Structure formats: structure tokens, C-alpha cells
Amino acid sequence: MKNRVITISREFGSGGRTIGKKVAEQLGIPCYDSELIQKIAEESGFDAKFVQEAGEYAPGGFLSNLSSRTFGPTNEDYLWKIQYQIISRLAGQGPCVIVGRCADYILREHPNCLNVFVHADKAARIQRIVGLGHCEERKAPDFVTKKDKQRANYYNFYSNNRWDDLQNYDLTIDTSRFTVDQAVDMIIDAAQKLDTK
Amino acid sequence: MKNRVITISREFGSGGRTIGKKVAEQLGIPCYDSELIQKIAEESGFDAKFVQEAGEYAPGGFLSNLSSRTFGPTNEDYLWKIQYQIISRLAGQGPCVIVGRCADYILREHPNCLNVFVHADKAARIQRIVGLGHCEERKAPDFVTKKDKQRANYYNFYSNNRWDDLQNYDLTIDTSRFTVDQAVDMIIDAAQKLDTK
Numbered sequence: 174m175k176n177r178v179i180t181i182s183r184e185f186g187s188g189g190r191t192i193g194k195k196v197a198e199q200l201g202i203p204c205y206d207s208e209l210i211q212k213i214a215e216e217s218g219f220d221a222k223f224v225q226e227a228g229e230y231a232p233g234g235f236l237s238n239l240s241s242r243t244f245g246p247t248n249e250d251y252l253w254k255i256q257y258q259i260i261s262r263l264a265g266q267g268p269c270v271i272v273g274r275c276a277d278y279i280l281r282e283h284p285n286c287l288n289v290f291v292h293a294d295k296a297a298r299i300q301r302i303v304g305l306g307h308c309e310e311r312k313a314p315d316f317v318t319k320k321d322k323q324r325a326n327y328y329n330f331y332s333n334n335r336w337d338d339l340q341n342y343d344l345t346i347d348t349s350r351f352t353v354d355q356a357v358d359m360i361i362d363a364a365q366k367l368d369t370k
Numbered sequence: 371m372k373n374r375v376i377t378i379s380r381e382f383g384s385g386g387r388t389i390g391k392k393v394a395e396q397l398g399i400p401c402y403d404s405e406l407i408q409k410i411a412e413e414s415g416f417d418a419k420f421v422q423e424a425g426e427y428a429p430g431g432f433l434s435n436l437s438s439r440t441f442g443p444t445n446e447d448y449l450w451k452i453q454y455q456i457i458s459r460l461a462g463q464g465p466c467v468i469v470g471r472c473a474d475y476i477l478r479e480h481p482n483c484l485n486v487f488v489h490a491d492k493a494a495r496i497q498r499i500v501g502l503g504h505c506e507e508r509k510a511p512d513f514v515t516k517k518d519k520q521r522a523n524y525y526n527f528y529s530n531n532r533w534d535d536l537q538n539y540d541l542t543i544d545t546s547r548f549t550v551d552q553a554v555d556m557i558i559d560a561a562q563k564l565d566t567k
Binding site: 290292338339343344358362 | 543547
């Protein structure tokens with residue numbers, strides 16, 4: 174596979190992280206998800222927990238992002254810069270899978286990216302996160318909505334694109350219709366098709 | 371294939387119609403596109419040309435649609451009703467491919483639909499329609515934009531959903547990244563996956 178980088182953006186609870194790991198395993202290439210957080214934490218000096226939250230989730234909306242910038246770049250801006258550099262460097266090193274973190278946008282000039290967005294209906298996502306023990310059932314609907322909003326705000330703020338705009342992606346898959354393994358197959362197949370095009 | 375109906379919504383010039391025909395050919399099932407227009411024309415009494423334009427393209431935006439309704443349903447509303455009935459009936463008859471015409475929305479309660487959206491970047495779409503002789507090169511950019519806007523307005527008005535919202539679709543494919551035949555394979559593979567899930 175020609176230096177193919179596969180970016181997987183995903184709605185919260187849609188199984189995107191698991192799918193990313195399995196794609197990478199089957200292709201025998203690295204998957205950057207928690208590994209990426211660790212790298213960013215090391216290079217930025219921030220705590221890994223801060224990197225995990227602030228590097229993908231905007232705490233407020235557009236206005237809160239703007240207001241705190243009255244006095245110059247925020248910690249989040251610094252983190253974005255480091256994240257941008259690390260993702261660009263990793264993508265230059267060879268084939269890999271990168272989950273989340275606006276990688277599709279950061280690598281928009283990379284010639285061999287396959288950009289995938291994974292989503293699912295809310296009921297399926299709630300069932301998934303409750304089943305995995307990530308959240309109590311009664312809190313799950315609000316939790317899913319909040320996480321998606323934060324991911325969208327973060328992406329929309331730093332990229333000036335819209336997170337859930339299908340135009341950003343070569344392929345989008347609704348994982349409430351397909352199993353995780355089927356989605357993995359579809360992504361690998363798409364990546365191989367790009368190589369033989 | 372279990373009474374599988376494949377709906378293909380598409381940006382103008384993205385190759386969706388050709389892809390739909392090829393999917394149907396390979397699966398040995400009917401493809402309703404111009405055939406659908408003919409059926410609607412026969413049952414409604416409208417001219418096929420009017421059906422082709424008014425059954426998928428809103429001439430104006432939301433306001434123009436509203437204003438003409440001051441005096442009751444318009445011809446377009448009547449056409450929508452006929453189109454709705456015919457698409458529902460055809461989908462009940464057996465496996466088929468339906469291109470455009472809000473079929474994904476009309477069939478939202480159908481248990482065996484695969485809803486696909488096909489899109490491509492504007493340059494690729496312009497190249498395609500000019501190559502096929504559908505439009506002069508100098509007029510192509512505006513033509514593509516206008517057609518997309520009209521399709522979106524039509525869909526958004528009658529469905530209350532957003533035409534290009536990835537949440538409506540099980541699969542979206544960027545045909546500026548894949549060949550027509552690759553997209554055909556991806557759609558057939560997805561349909562078969564739903565059957566074996």
C-alpha cells in the first residue's frame with residue numbers, strides 16, 4: 174500500500190476507534206489514537222489527560238473560543254500547533270491510521286489520504302457506550318450529544334470546515350447499518366481501490 | 371438479494387446516474403431513472419419534460435415555494451404526491467435501484483434500503499459534464515452550482531431533511547477519488563454486506 178494514510182473521523186460512540194484499530198491491525202500499519210495523545214503530551218509538556226480533552230473537544234462554542242483569545246493564543250492554540258506538527262510528521266513517515274484530531278483537515282494536502290467519517294444513529298451509539306460501560310444509561314443521551322457538539326466545535330473552529338460535512342470525506346459509513354468488521358472491510362477495500370486506480 | 375432497494379442520491383455531474391445503472395445491471399435488477407420519469411408522466415398526465423424538471427428541481431428557494439401555495443397545492447405538490455406513491459409501489463415490488471427523486475426519504479420506513487449519496491469535487495464534475503457534452507465549458511461552473519441548489523431546495527422543501535446531510539445515508543462516496551466501476555463495486559459490496567449481517 175503506497176504510503177496510504179487513513180484518517181477516521183467519528184461521531185462519539187459510533188465505533189470509529191475500534192474500527193481504526195482493526196483496520197490498522199489488518200493492514201499491519203500503526204494506528205495513532207492513544208499513542209498520538211502520548212506523543213503530543215510528551216512534546217508539548219501538557220498532561221496526557223489535558224491533551225485528550227483539549228486536543229479534540231472545545232469546552233464551549235465559537236464565542237468562548239474567541240473571548241479567551243483577547244490576551245493572545247490559548248493553551249488550546251498551542252496544543253493545536255503541536256498536534257498539527259506531529260500529525261503531519263507521522264503521515265510523512267509511512268502508512269498509518271489516524272483516529273480523530275482533525276487529521277483529515279491537517280493532512281488536506283497529503284496526496285495519499287483516505288478520509289473516512291463514521292457515524293451511527295443516536296440509539297445505536299447510546300447502546301454501544303452503555304454496553305461498553307462508558308456511561309450510565311440515563312446520562313447517555315446528553316453525554317453523546319455533548320461529546321459530538323464539542324468535537325464539532327473544535328473541528329469547526331480550527332479548520333474553518335464543518336466537521337460533519339460529507340464533502341470532507343472520501344467515504345462515510347453508517348455503523349448502525351453495518352457491523353464493525355464490515356466497516357473495517359469497506360475501509361480497507363476503499364484504500365486498496367485508491368492504490369489500483 | 372433480499373428485496374434490497376438501493377437509492378442513489380447524487381450531486382450533479384458526479385456520475386450517480388451511470389453508477390446506478392451499472393449497479394442495477396450487475397445485480398440484474400431494474401434501475402428507475404428515466405423509466406421512473408416516464409411512469410410518473412403517464413400516471414400524472416404531466417409532460418415527461420415537466421416531470422423531469424419539476425420532480426427534482428425546485429425553481430426557487432423556500433420562499434418561492436411557499437408564496438405560490440397561498441392559493442392551495444401547486445402542480446409540483448401534486449407531482450410530489452404521485453412520485454411518492456410510484457416510488458413506494460416500485461420499492462414494494464422487489465429489488466431495484468432508484469436514482470434521485472428523494473427516494474431515500476420517501477422510503478425511510480422501508481426495511482431493506484441501502485441509501486447512498488454520490489458526490490465529487492466541483493472541478494471533477496465540471497470536467498465530466500463538459501466531456502459528456504452536457505454543457506459548454508464556460509457555462510459549466512454556474513450550471514453545476516445551479517443544479518445542485520435546485521436539487522437541494524427540492525429535497526429540503528419536501529423532506530424537511532437536508533439533502534447533503536450525511537446522516538441520511540448509509541454510505542457516501544466521493545467519485546473524484548474513485549472510478550465509476552470502483553464506486554459500483556463499493557455499492558454492491560455494501561448491499562451484499564447488509565444481506566449477510
